[in-house]
Amino acid sequence: WFGNIVSRLTGSRMLTDQELQPVLGAMKEHLMRKNVAAEIADKVVESVGRELRGKKVTGFKGIKTEVRAALSASITRILTPKTSTDLLLSIRAKRSSSLLSSPVPYSLTFVGVNGVGKSTNLSKVAFWLLQNGLEVLVAACDTFRSGAVEQLRVHVRNLTLLGGAQAGGGRRVELFEKGYGKDAAGIAREAIAYAKENAFDVVLIDTAGRMQDNEPLMRALSKLVAVNNPDKIIFVGEALVGNEAVDQLTKFDRSLKDFSASSGLGAGRGRGIDGMLVTKWDTVDDKVGAALSMTYVTGQPILFVGCGQTYTDLRQLRVGHIVDALLRD
Amino acid sequence: MVLADLGRRINSAISSLNRSPTIDDKQLDAALKEICTALLESDVNVKLVASLRSRVRTKVKAALEGGADKAKEAQRRNVVQKTVFDELVSLVNPGVEPYKPKKGQSNIIMAVGLQGNGKTTTCTKLAVYYQKRGFKSCIVCADTFRAGAFDQTRQSATKAKVAYFGSYTETDPVVIAAQGVEKFRKERFEIIIVDTSGRHKQEKDLFAEMEQISAAVKPDMTILVLDASIGQAAEAQSRAFKEAADFGAIIVTKMDGHAKGGGAISAVAATQTPIIFLGTGEHLSDLERFAPEPFISKMLGMGDIQGLVEQ
Numbered sequence: 204w205f206g207n208i209v210s211r212l213t214g215s216r217m218l219t220d221q222e223l224q225p226v227l228g229a230m231k232e233h234l235m236r237k238n239v240a241a242e243i244a245d246k247v248v249e250s251v252g253r254e255l256r257g258k259k260v261t262g263f264k265g266i267k268t269e270v271r272a273a274l275s276a277s278i279t280r281i282l283t284p285k286t287s288t289d290l291l292l293s294i295r296a297k298r299s300s301s302l303l304s305s306p307v308p309y310s311l312t313f314v315g316v317n318g319v320g321k322s323t324n325l326s327k328v329a330f331w332l333l334q335n336g337l338e339v340l341v342a343a344c345d346t347f348r349s350g351a352v353e354q355l356r357v358h359v360r361n362l363t364l365l366g367g368a369q370a371g372g373g374r375r376v377e378l379f380e381k382g383y384g385k386d387a388a389g390i391a392r393e394a395i396a397y398a399k400e401n402a403f404d405v406v407l408i409d410t411a412g413r414m415q416d417n418e419p420l421m422r423a424l425s426k427l428v429a430v431n432n433p434d435k436i437i438f439v440g441e442a443l444v445g446n447e448a449v450d451q452l453t454k455f456d457r458s459l460k461d462f463s464a465s466s467g468l469g470a471g472r473g474r475g476i477d478g479m480l481v482t483k484w485d486t487v488d489d490k491v492g493a494a495l496s497m498t499y500v501t502g503q504p505i506l507f508v509g510c511g512q513t514y515t516d517l518r519q520l521r522v523g524h525i526v527d528a529l530l531r532d
Numbered sequence: 533m534v535l536a537d538l539g540r541r542i543n544s545a546i547s548s549l550n551r552s553p554t555i556d557d558k559q560l561d562a563a564l565k566e567i568c569t570a571l572l573e574s575d576v577n578v579k580l581v582a583s584l585r586s587r588v589r590t591k592v593k594a595a596l597e598g599g600a601d602k603a604k605e606a607q608r609r610n611v612v613q614k615t616v617f618d619e620l621v622s623l624v625n626p627g628v629e630p631y632k633p634k635k636g637q638s639n640i641i642m643a644v645g646l647q648g649n650g651k652t653t654t655c656t657k658l659a660v661y662y663q664k665r666g667f668k669s670c671i672v673c674a675d676t677f678r679a680g681a682f683d684q685t686r687q688s689a690t691k692a693k694v695a696y697f698g699s700y701t702e703t704d705p706v707v708i709a710a711q712g713v714e715k716f717r718k719e720r721f722e723i724i725i726v727d728t729s730g731r732h733k734q735e736k737d738l739f740a741e742m743e744q745i746s747a748a749v750k751p752d753m754t755i756l757v758l759d760a761s762i763g764q765a766a767e768a769q770s771r772a773f774k775e776a777a778d779f780g781a782i783i784v785t786k787m788d789g790h791a792k793g794g795g796a797i798s799a800v801a802a803t804q805t806p807i808i809f810l811g812t813g814e815h816l817s818d819l820e821r822f823a824p825e826p827f828i829s830k831m832l833g834m835g836d837i838q839g840l841v842e843q
C-alpha cells in the first residue's frame with residue numbers, strides 16, 4: 204500500500220493539504236484493516252498530517268521515506284511506555300522499603316470483560332513470578348462464573364508441580380478461595396491478610412469478567428479496588444477486539460476512578476487502570492492494531508503480551524515489532 | 533437496544549438526504565460516506581464496507597437515472613432508503629436455512645469457536661432453550677484442555693437441570709465426545725450438544741482435533757460461537773472454521789455489551805452462514821432468536837423502512 208499511496212505525491216515542493224488528503228485517507232484505511240479502531244486511526248493519521256503538512260520534500264523516494272517515517276514515529280510515540288514496566292523492580296522496591304517484620308505483599312488485580320483471558324494469563328504471570336524466585340498467592344475473586352474457582356485450582360496445582368520440578372526446590376504457590384456467591388472485595392482483603400501472615404511476596408487477584416456498561420458489576424469491582432488498593436490494576440484485553448477496545452478501556456478506567464472515589468471506602472479511592480495485558484496475540488496474525496488502540500486510550504503501558512495457552516506464552520511488548528506489523532502490507 | 537447507536541447514525545445520514553430538495557451525486561456520496569463510517573466503527577470488515585458502498589451507489593444511480601421525472605422526488609429518496617436497507621439485510625442474511633431439530637430423534641449439535649467466545653455458556657443456554665420447548669436435552673463436555681472445563685459444564689448444567697457427560701481423567705476429547713454421544717443416543721435424548729475447546733486457525737493441531745471430533749460425532753449442525761466484539765480478524769478466522777468444520781449456523785455472544793457485532797456480521801458474509809441466536813448476557817435465559825429483517829429494522833429503529841420493503 205505504501206508505494207501505492209505515496210505515488211500520488213510527486214515533485215519537489217511543500218506538501219499541501221490537498222495532496223495529503225488521499226494519502227491520509229488510504230493510511231487510515233490501512234490502519235483499520237490492521238484492526239486499529241476507527242477513532243484511533245483518525246487521530247494517528249491527523250498527527251501524521253500535521254507532521255507532514257508544509258514539509259519540503261524532493262522526489263518520489265523522499266516523499267515515501269517522509270510519510271513512512273512520520274507514521275512510524277507517531278505509532279512508536281503512542282506505544283512507548285511513559286512509566287516503568289519493570290514489575291519485578293517495583294515488587295522488590297516495595298519489599299525493601301517496608302520496615303515491617305512481615306511486609307504487606309505486592310498485589311495485582313486483573314480486570315476486563317468476559318472471556319478475554321484474565322484467569323489464564325494471571326496463571327502465566329504467576330509462573331513468571333515463581334521463576335523469578337517470588338512466592339505467590341492466587342486469590343479466587345471470581346465468585347460468579349461456573350468453574351472459575353476450579354479453573355484456578357487446576358492452574359495452581361500445575362504450577363506447584365512445575366515449581367517442584369525446578370532446580371532449587373521451587374517456590375510456594377497457593378490458592379486462596381472461599382467458593383462461590385460471596386463478596387469479591389472481602390475475599391481479596393482476606394487473601395491479602397493471609398498472604399501477609401504467611402509471608403507471600405505477591406497476591407494475584409482474579410476477578411469475574413464483566414461488561415463495561417454493567418453498572419452494578421462495575422461498582423462491585425470499584426469496591427474491590429477501593430477497599431484493597433492493589434499495587435497494580437491490570438486491564439486484560441484481547442488482540443481480537445476491534446473498535447470496542449476504545450469503549451472498554453475508557454469505561455473501565457472511568458468507572459473504576461469514579462465509583463471507587465464515590466464509594467467512600469479504603470485507600471484505593473480514585474484508582475484507575477495502571478497497565479494492560481493483551482492476550483490472544485497468536486490469533487490475529489499481523490492485525491495487531493488493538494494494541495495501538497488500547498495504549499492510545501489509556502496512555503498506560505502494555506505490561507505483558509499473551510501469545511498462547513501455556514504458561515510460557517507470556518512476553519514483554521516489543522514496540523518495534525508492532526510498528527513493523529502495522530506498517531507491513 | 534442492540535446496534536441502536538449504529539442505527540441512529542445511518543438513520544441520520546438517510547434523513548439528511550430527505551431534507552434536501554434533490555439528490556445529486558455529491559449528496560448521495562456524503563450520505564454513503566456517513567453510513568460507511570458508521571459501519572466501519574462497528575467493526576464491519578473494511579473490504580465489505582467498500583463493496584457495499586459501491587453497490588448501493590450503482591443501484592441508486594441506476595434507479596435515479598431510470599426515473600428522471602422531477603415530480604417524484606420523494607420516491608427517488610425512498611430508493612436510497614430501500615437500497616441501503618436491502619444491502620444491510622443481505623449483509624446478515626445469506627439466504628440459507630439453518631438445520632431444524634426434530635422431535636423423536638437424536639439431533640447432534642456441536643459448538644466450535646475461538647477461545648473464550650462463549651461456547652460453554654451458550655451450550656447450556658441452548659440446552660435450556662430446547663428443553664423448554666419439550667426436547668430432551670443434554671451436554672457433552674469434549675473440552676479436555678481448558679483448566680476447570682468439566683467443572684464449568686457440571687456446575688452450569690446442574691444449575692440448568694440439564695443432563696451432562698464428561699470426564700476428569702480421560703484426556704482425549706474425541707473419545708469423550710464419542711462416548712457421550714453414544715450414551716445419550718441410547719438414552720433417547722433428542723438434543724445432544726457437544727461442547728469443544730477454544731481454538732484458532734494458526735494452530736493446525738487444534739483444527740485437526742476439531743475435525744476428528746466432528747468425524748466421531750457426525751453433528752447434524754455445527755455452530756460457530758462468535759464474540760460480538762471481534763474486529764478485523766473475524767473474516768479470516770471464520771473462513772478457516774468454515775473450511776475445517778463446515779459449521780451451518782452462527783451464534784453471536786455478548787450482545788448485551790456495547791459492541792455492535794460488525795465483525796460477526798462480516799463472518800456471515802465471509803461464510804454465507806446464518807446467525808440463529810444472539811447471546812445477551814451471562815445468565816442461562818439470555819438467548820434471543822435472530823432474524824435478519826427485524827434485526828435491521830430494529831437496528832435502524834424504523835418502522836417506515838420496514839413498510840417500504842413490504843410494499
Ligand SMILES: Nc1nc2c(ncn2[C@@H]2O[C@H](COP(=O)(O)OP(=O)(O)OP(=O)(O)O)[C@@H](O)[C@H]2O)c(=O)[nH]1
Pocket residue numbers: 315316317318319320321322323324345348351410411412413482483484485486509510511512516647648678730732
Ligand atoms: N490463543 C490464546 N488463547 C488464550 C490466551 N490467553 C487465554 N486464552 C484462552 O482464552 C480462554 C478464556 O480464558 P480465561 O482465562 O478463562 O478468560 P477470563 O477472562 O478469565 O474469562 P472469564 O473469567 O469467564 O471472564 C481460554 O480457553 C484460554 O485458554 C492467549 O494468549 N492465546
Ligand SMILES: Nc1nc2c(ncn2[C@@H]2O[C@H](COP(=O)(O)OP(=O)(O)OP(=O)(O)O)[C@@H](O)[C@H]2O)c(=O)[nH]1
Pocket residue numbers: 317318348412414645646647648649650651652653654675678728729730731757785786787788789810811812813814818
Ligand atoms: N455478558 C455476556 N457474557 C457472556 C455471554 N456469553 C458468554 N459470556 C461470558 O463469557 C465468558 C467466556 O464464556 P465461556 O462459555 O467460558 O467461553 P468458551 O468459548 O467456552 O471458552 P473456552 O472454552 O475457553 O474457549 C464467561 O465469563 C461467560 O460468562 C453473553 O452473551 N454475554
Ligand SMILES: [Mg+2]
Pocket residue numbers: 321322323345351409410411412
Ligand atoms: Mg476468569
Ligand SMILES: [Mg+2]
Pocket residue numbers: 651652653675678681727728729730
Ligand atoms: Mg468452553
